[in-house]
Amino acid sequence: MPDNFLGTPATAPGPMGPEMLKNFALIRRNPLEYLFKTWRSYGDVVQFPVPKPPSYLVNSASGVRHVLVNNAKNYDKSTIQYKALSLVTGTGLLTADTELWRTRRPIIQPAFHKKALDELIPVTKAAADRILATIDAKATGTVTDLDPFMLASALEVVGEFLFGSDLTHDAHQITSATLDALEVVIKRARVPLSPPQSIPTPGNRVLKRSLSTLNGAVDSIVGTRSATPFNEDLIKDSKSTRNLVDYLLDASSESKIDRDGIRDEIVTFIIAGHETVASALSWSLALLAAHPEIQSAVASEAQYANGDELDSRLSQLPYTQAVFNETLRLYPPAWLITRKSLGGDSIDGYEIPSGALVITSPALLHRHPDIWSDPDSFKPDRFLGSYPRESFIPFGAGLRQCIGKDFAYVEGVITLAALCERIEFSYPPGHGVPASDPLVTIRPVGGVKLRANRRS
Ligand code: HEM
Numbered sequence: 001m002p003d004n005f006l007g008t009p010a011t012a013p014g015p016m017g018p019e020m021l022k023n024f025a026l027i028r029r030n031p032l033e034y035l036f037k038t039w040r041s042y043g044d045v046v047q048f049p050v051p052k053p054p055s056y057l058v059n060s061a062s063g064v065r066h067v068l069v070n071n072a073k074n075y076d077k078s079t080i081q082y083k084a085l086s087l088v089t090g091t092g093l094l095t096a097d098t099e100l101w102r103t104r105r106p107i108i109q110p111a112f113h114k115k116a117l118d119e120l121i122p123v124t125k126a127a128a129d130r131i132l133a134t135i136d137a138k139a140t141g142t143v144t145d146l147d148p149f150m151l152a153s154a155l156e157v158v159g160e161f162l163f164g165s166d167l168t169h170d171a172h173q174i175t176s177a178t179l180d181a182l183e184v185v186i187k188r189a190r191v192p193l194s195p196p197q198s199i200p201t202p203g204n205r206v207l208k209r210s211l212s213t214l215n216g217a218v219d220s221i222v223g224t225r226s227a228t229p230f231n232e233d234l235i236k237d238s239k240s241t242r243n244l245v246d247y248l249l250d251a252s253s254e255s256k257i258d259r260d261g262i263r264d265e266i267v268t269f270i271i272a273g274h275e276t277v278a279s280a281l282s283w284s285l286a287l288l289a290a291h292p293e294i295q296s297a298v299a300s301e302a303q304y305a306n307g308d309e310l311d312s313r314l315s316q317l318p319y320t321q322a323v324f325n326e327t328l329r330l331y332p333p334a335w336l337i338t339r340k341s342l343g344g345d346s347i348d349g350y351e352i353p354s355g356a357l358v359i360t361s362p363a364l365l366h367r368h369p370d371i372w373s374d375p376d377s378f379k380p381d382r383f384l385g386s387y388p389r390e391s392f393i394p395f396g397a398g399l400r401q402c403i404g405k406d407f408a409y410v411e412g413v414i415t416l417a418a419l420c421e422r423i424e425f426s427y428p429p430g431h432g433v434p435a436s437d438p439l440v441t442i443r444p445v446g447g448v449k450l451r452a453n454r455r456s
Contacts, residue, residue, distance in 0.1 A: 092268025
């Protein structure tokens with residue numbers, strides 16, 4: 001194949017330089033739409049006309065699996081996506097390179113054990129009750145933007161379950177700081193050159209303010225837990241009340257992590273643990289409001305489910321879980337998963353040079369017509385039987401798969417069930433499912449403004 005831009009050898013089909021430049025505005029406004037457009041024009045492995053680094057989009061079931069699972073050792077996370085994110089999170093589990101990740105994951109994993117997750121159920125139910133109390137306090141039929149409720153509630157759950165901290169009073173401040181910081185990060189990731197953080201541009205000022213809010217939250221979380229540490233003597237028969245902060249503090253006393261490392265992990269979990277689940281919940285409600293018959297089925301399933309044991313509770317809510325899955329298929333919050341190739345490789349027969357940026361996207365793979373029938377329709381039933389598991393990757397795949405996957409299912413499914421059991425959500429006349437904006441997660445443009453009526 002000929003060179004496709006500034007002497008970059010073309011090893012896969014893709015647009016030429018002038019065509020990509022013509023799409024510059026779209027790339028900045030909606031990079032996900034641009035990825036869809038490029039994939040539809042050029043196929044499952046696409047090379048962009050970018051010299052440094054050579055950049056590829058991979059969207060076949062086999063190609064994505066190859067990068068994330070089968071040949072994962074040839075790929076790391078030093079990409080523009082994760083470098084930009086690390087301006088906020090530092091080097092926590094999500095952005096860490098493989099070497100650091102190997103030391104951190106064992107420290108953190110116990111906070112997500114099944115026994116610990118049993119305790120997430122009452123925490124989630126209490127958070128859902130707080131949302132219901134606020135909605136109930138409004139006049140019947142009032143239109144409410146539910147997205148901020150989902151963000152605040154998801155943050156409160158992370159605060160209580162992972163940090164043992166009550167974040168209810170600071171939730172708004174922390175969720176705003178998170179969204180503001182991530183917006184700056186996204187803008188930086190979308191342009192090739194950004195001014196250094198030391199120059200007080202408007203973006204850098206917002207970032208500085210947001211970081212100071214997040215760091216303040218970390219200080220208060222660590223301070224609270226250090227003052228009232230987990231007490232083994234008080235809870236002899238249960239290890240499960242030990243939370244993420246306890247495990248981090250334990251590791252610090254054994255010099256396995258330093259103060260900056262603890263800060264970076266807590267900010268990572270604030271961000272990765274709440275915005276993702278909130279996005280999934282907001283889109284679930286947006287889709288359910290557009291499909292009243294599916295919403296009624298969730299409501300009646302919720303009425304019959306009870307019990308606090310994780311397994312029994314989730315196994316009593318198979319349809320709600322299918323709804324949550326179908327939402328994650330259509331609007332996967334983490335819509336972009338990027339890697340850098342460490343050595344040369346071949347994907348689906350196309351040569352990938354060493355040092356290349358490889359872009360994969362659950363949002364694209366989940367709408368691949370060779371894998372999913374009627375891929376753009378909301379059909380939760382497809383998750384009740386067998387489905388193409390290897391091509392359903394809202395939580396990634398392979399070693400770096402999301403540590404919070406089970407956490408997200410418990411919180412997502414139980415919150416949905418609790419809300420739909422009590423409230424019927426609908427759109428005001430003339431409104432429907434909002435447009436999507438692919439920021440760090442896929443956000444609903446203008447929020448999710450729904451009419452809430454108490455179920456009789
Ligand atoms: C619906 C909710 C969620 C979605 C869609 C989601 C998605 C993802 C994805 C796709 C990855 C892999 C990224 C990659 O391979 O480059 C990931 C990793 C991660 N997620 Fe989640 N996540 C969700 C919820 C959570 C929750 C609730 C937490 C924590 C409480 C969390 C914490 C993390 C962390 C720390 C990582 C890095 C894991 C590692 O590399 O070991 N996520 N997530």
